[in-house]
Amino acid sequence: MGNETSKGGPELSPQTSSLDLSNQKLAAIPPNLRKLAVLVSLSLNHNLIQDVNGLQENKRLQEVDLSNNQLEALAESFFQLLDLVKLNISFNRLVELSPSVASLQQLTELNLANNKLTALPPTLAKLPRLNILNVSFNNLTTLPREIGGIISLTKLLLNNNQISDIIPEMGRLTNLVLLNLGDNNLQALPIEIGGLISLNKLYLDNNNLIEVRKEISRLTRLKELNLRSNQLVDLPSSLASLNTLAILDLDDNQWDAEAYRLAGADMGQFMAFLKAKKDAPIRRRAGTTKEYRRTQTRMQMKEVLERMQEANETNGGGSGSGGSGSGFLVVGAVQQLYHLKGSTRILVRRVDPTVASLNTGDVFVLDTGKKIYVWPGPKSNQRERLKGVHYARQMREEAGGGADVVLLDRDSRKQDRTDFFTRLEGTKNQIKDGGSDDAVAVGDHVMMTKMFQIREGEDGRLDMSFVLSVDLSKTMLDSSSCCVLDCGGDVWVWVGTFSSTTERSWAMLKAEELMSRSALRPKSAEILWVLDGVETLYFRENFTDWTDESWDPEVQKARAKAEEQARKEAEREAKMQKRGSSFFTPASPPSQPSSPSTSATEDLDSSVDTDDHADSYSTSREHIPAAAASAPVVGESRSPSLQERMRALEETNKTSAQGKGSYNVEAEIARERDRERELAKEREREKAKEKLRQRQAEKTDQAAERDRGEQARQVAEDKEDKEREAREAREKEKERAKEREKEKAKQRAGQLSPTETERDTLTQSDGLSTKAADKLKEKDAAKQREQEKLKEKERLKEEKEKEKVRQKEAEKEKEREKERIKEEKARQEKDAASAKQREKEAQKDKEEKEKQDKLREKEMEKEKAEQERLAKEKATVVDTPEEAKGAETTGRYDAATLLHSLLLFYLVSRSAVRLRVVNLEDGGPRRRT
16 A cells, blocks of 8 residues: 555555655654554655654554655664664764664664764674665764674675774674675775675775785685775785686776786686786885876776767767776676567567577577577567667677678578577577567566666765656766666666766666566676767667667658658748749849859858858858849848758759759758757757866865865864863862872871871972872873773673674574474474375275275176076077977988997997087987987
């Protein structure tokens, strides 16, 4: 449930669990929030809140956003929100953080950026679940040693502070993945930095580092290392063992070897250089201030941008957004797979280079560096195929023209198709059939599009605006700011020419945040840097008015039709102008120059290039026919418009037709328009430069004013310190004098002991009473300091013991958790085994039953067969009446038959064998003898 607002304020329901009250100009916590008993998430950013008293009534709150308010402190009652998981208090005025923050035991994310904190409470170490801690853009000078006990930390942002030393205890943060220490006053790294074994990204830019310790080579998971803008001369050879390192920024240092300045060109070659070199003692050079180095960097970057723009205009094509000279690192060429989809607007998206990313309904472009393959799916439409080939050619031009474009159609070579699928992971049977609907895909793309604009105000505060779910236009980009573009895959960080370092740092942080949020991005998705003026082809495809549509036949027809209409309109206007002028000015013969078209062109060029447009235009009219020259002009001092110059060209074309052939009016009109655009661009550039100069002058004045104020404050503080010391000295002298008077009075009264009297007499006789007393006090102070040191050691020892006890308890808890998991696993295995045993027994009973059924069936079959056999035997032994009657009708046996029967009877009787005699002659029935 969101926040539903009306004229009377927000309408709340008791069942509301999530509420957004941002940008409501609230000065305090609304009292009706206490009625929301189930409220879990609350956003109060961009308001005017100065006190958070009242939030403690919402006990179930888990996420609270109080950024961009006017908080100077958090009430103690606020720390009663024991279920709080995420807390954002950035962009406020906090001077300190209460130690009661330790009561938020469920806290995982704490954002304290852009405040006025000078120290952090040691109780932060008591937050066992804290994963992300952002304390950037504050006034921290040191860190509490207890921060090394937050072993659950994965991201620690400490950039843009005044930290001069890193505590050794930080080496205990073994789960830390991101550490940002940029824009501080670091001069050295501790040995314990090698203990951050899980670190992936380490930012140490804009510091005063003189050397890099070899212990960094123990960070075997490090992928990105930023050492820009320090005072480094050399690197240890052990850094060559960082095999996972992909991005290394070494610009703006004091390197001895040229190889360091070329580190961004070839990472493999640079690592080989580090491995082969011998380490030597570091020779420190004359240092430079960070402000000086930043000024130099800005000037160099401006020069590089101007050179890249000139090269871009000269070559007529785009350029990559990087290089060693651009200040941004370009990693070696890696094959990339682009997905082109759409029926009207063609979307271009980078996907994982696997066969599983392909489908038969769209077009895919694979860039391998030397070859660019275009694979059109069998069901893809014609527009996608034309766009795919055109996009591949543009990629080749952007890369310098060295790659070959290979279209994998029916006429392509078998070897090319084999190479294409060989370079992709997977098999051909993983290709998906068809694809999603084109209109739905474009709609989803627009819905996922988010662009954030980050701008630094005059007061130093950052303002972040954003647009969601709209078509992007290049006019949304401002050269004095930075933008972060997220379309669901890659995230672009667009850096304006006149953007500040703070804007760039926050743009990078926002990009990191966006990358970590979405789990649906391709594995190949990454953060891409883009410079103002040298935008890449892939980046320009996200803007509707920045894509090249020269491949589209429909667009070409529309342009040709528009040009034809414009030409006809210009001819018609020229005719009307000529007819109208004939009523006011008599016709005059054409001018006599040998080449009227050339003179008209030269005069037209001079009218555009010179500043005095009126004079040049009046000169050019001498060479234009009378009909055009006599056209009504309101004031000769007025600059000629583009339409007037077009009409003059039309008349010149008609006049020149009588001379040496026709004149290309369309081309000259196009040149005029180009010149007008160039002049407009030049004016815009001049305005931007003037704006930059004003901003720089203002910043310089502000810096000078701050320096003067700081000097005045320092002088005042020194004066106050001297006066205070003088007062203290006078007071001490008065106290000593009083003590001496008391001692003398006691001595006279006879109350002093002999030893004290002798010592007082000796000191007084030597004239050293004051010095002796000072020595005694110094001894007492030294003893007191020793006692304090012992107490401090005992306290540290107790804290270490407590820490050990906590660690042991944590280990015991882990062991108990492991035992519980083990028992649960054993119980599950036992249940699974018993279930399997029951299934086996049931299967065995089933098989036994089936066997018994089969045996019964066999026995029944045997019984049935036996009954049939007995019935047959019975039928053969006993003759039926019909058979007896048939025997009587067969007639008498003849003599031969009788003799034969007697002979058989004799033989049977002798052998005691029964035989059946069958009368075969008359076909009579069988008989038993």
